[in-house]
Amino acid sequence: MTLLSVGRPSLTAATPSRALRALPVTALTMDLVVILAVGTFAAMGRERFDVFDKSADVVGSLGMAGPFILLAWLLAIAVFGGYRRNVFGVGTDEYKRVMNASLVTASLVGVGCYLARFSLSRGFFFLAFVIGIPALLIGRLVLRRALHSARRHGALQQRVLIAGSQAHVDEIAVVLRREPWLGYNVIGALTPTVDLSEETSTGIPVLGNTDEATSIARHAGADVIFFASGALGSGNQMRKAIWDLEHQEVQVVVAPSVTDISSDRIRVRPVGGLPLMHIDPPTGIDASRWGKRLFDVLGSALLLLVFAPLMLVISLQVKRHDGGPILFKQTRIGKDGREFPCFKFRTMVTDAEALLARLHAEHGYEVGLFKMKDDPRITGPGKWLRRFSLDELPQLFNVFLGDMSLVGPRPPLPREVATYDVEAHRRLRVRPGMTGLWQVSGRSDLSWSEAIRLDLYYVDNWSMLQDVSILAKTFSAVVGSRGAY
Template sequence: MRYLPASALILDAAVVAGAELVGISGRQHLGIFDDPADVSSSVMVAGPLIGIGWLLLIAAFGGYREDAFGAGTDEYKRVFNASLVTAGLVGVACYLAKFSMSRGFFVLLFVFGIPVLLLGRFLLRRAIHQARRQGYLQHQVLIAGSRRHVDEVAAVLSRETWLGYHVVGAAIPADTPGSETHAGVPVLGTAENVTDVVRRTGVDVVFFAGGALSSAGQLRRIVWDLEKADVKVVVAPSVTDVSGERIQVRPVGGLPLMHIDPPRSTDAVRWGKRLFDIVGSIALIMAFSPLLVFAALRIKMFDRGSVFFSHTRIGRDGAEFQCLKFRSMVLNAEALVAKLQEDTGQTALLFKMKEDPRITKPGRWLRRYSVDELPQLFNVLRGDMSLVGPRPQVAREVALYEGPMIRRLRVRPGMTGLWQVSGRSELSLEEAIRLDLYYVDNWSMLQDLSILGRTVGAVFGSRGAY
């Protein structure tokens, strides 16, 4: 982990140097703003100063802090804001010093440099995530708290392997003895003696979950004790599945208060998302029209049956609608559902079979690449569905909803969703529901765009599709 800041600095320096070369070359050959001319002499003076100043400002904004890498949007914000300040300072400095800076070079430098800097950080983050999934760049973590809270935190850290947190063990209150938690996390000591456990195990991060300590004073003393050991302390509140955009931490009188904004399910049904659905569905229908025709011909030529399969699904606020799909199963597929559920021991909720005997030969290809769902673009255009959202379900599945699951119906169902791009049919029922509820409560347009982009990879990779 200690090499990440240096790696980012080298990457940024290479990008800045490349941007300056692009600025020189583009200014000379493209003739932006001025007549083509040799600006290398003035750039030889200003170029190194701009480059060094740019990197120093990124550092000043925290762009090379170790906690900026790997997660969240802070890293990108710091690099972007530092770059804008650099551009502003260069412009002001050239004006005040009456330095003859080529406008073409200035524009090309920052128009090219800023996006490539952000792209470089994105690729670095992807490399970090991949390395962590393979067991590298790991933090050794000790979780202090009650057994239940330890298991909750450990479950999140083990699920999100890209975070790079390897749970070594737990420290639980002294009045609850035992060798391990209910989920199997080994107990290495008591929460009151966390410092001793840290020295004995060599962990570099301590998570304090609920029930760890009896007072804020205890936590403060432990933080003091860990100060010289270079151990990071993380307080994990009993809040899960809330996006960072909904959380604000505001210290008041030395007490950090976490403010959580209301769920965003109402934002997911407003006109902005609807307009995006209309424009997007029309564009996709036009783009996929040859594929739609080809799929229809394959289905018709196979068994001369109907091309489309129309089924009643439950949409927003429990309203019924006819969901369109290319038919990928035999004509009497619905009549076989009850028998297959009995044979496999599955419930009606999110019923899926890996080797479903009802699927036809062309249907396997249609399902493998999700081509069978393309007619739902017309449902999106009609307003029954959205491009992104929880998958629509039939009435017998909705009848099995319990507790918070009913929140899935607060938004329009989608052609693709968060659980589809996170594993599709490979996910457990509990994980699929969790991801759908996360989407409903934490909706944002950026998240929709991200899901649509990840859908392309999930479809072409055929991951979890059957």
């Protein structure tokens, strides 16, 4: 079957995304500006703050060494791959390359000046690299944020073809569409010759067969081809496909049937020319060990001290509103299915539980977490407490007592757990948290299935670094009131 076969969409030649080629130039320009600014500041700081001593002629030495340091720094970043198009947008590889290149530059400049007996100001050298390295990394972070924002608005997209069986094509497409900041625009699918469908079950047009990847990529103007399971019959076919695509500036990505596994658990080890993917066991059991527990105890104790005045003010407001109880205690399910009383500031009327059944019937609730905007049970103080998640501050006592953690899956209700399938029960392998991936990813705006997916990802891929990152992101999510009601 060919590209113009009956039932398949016809294609005219398209041009690959050109704006993406500007990314390396943009990064180079930004690095140049940062290094020049840092160099100017370092020279002025050396003179003004009298760093070390005044034996070196700063102006004179920089006239000769300055251009060399600038060019050497940029060249080192380029040699380490800091301007390759595939490092932008995702992962830590970009930052590692810039960091390593900067450290090598500092080493070469220092050793070179020593061997050449060149009198470079030590104060300038110190300020330039101590300030310059963080400044370059911050610049790359700003560039990445701008890139993500542009991609969410439909700019700087990479045109993607996905080759494989329909099921695997749809599986990958769902992930790419779920993360728009990656900038992957799926323009079509390539399926095996036995598949005569015009589109996949999720509506992706089938542009041809997998053995026509080279010609279709050229006509469709693709930037990337994802080869999923079922795309090619052997390793020799994959090698030939890569050879055919090497002169078309099309990036080849092999997408195995592995999803929701962090990069920390994946090791690729070539054996006899065959790259084998080793996947480490889930790390959820590590989330129950003493390191995380010590972090929770110290963190909750500190936060209780910091928020004590605010909690006192909230208590007075809740009590003064209707004279009801200050705290709302509700039974939740914790680690390994154990029940515990979860504390919150009361944000609803005193007969809220009695009204719940009627609201369930009115809104057709069947399973999962029940949330609704403009809930008539919420009190006046409760609205702003929920908006900024201040009603959850008493859960710090739950964390201190060991019922909860600062970071983890949302603590479920017993009736929710009663509806869990085997997959959802995995989220009970760790302590529930005050915040988690569900909180920084949309909170109540998430669907039930998406919330479960995020919780399972956390359980299977736990790390202390991820906990710290989630805590940092929680602040912006709460301040922005995203998904809170």
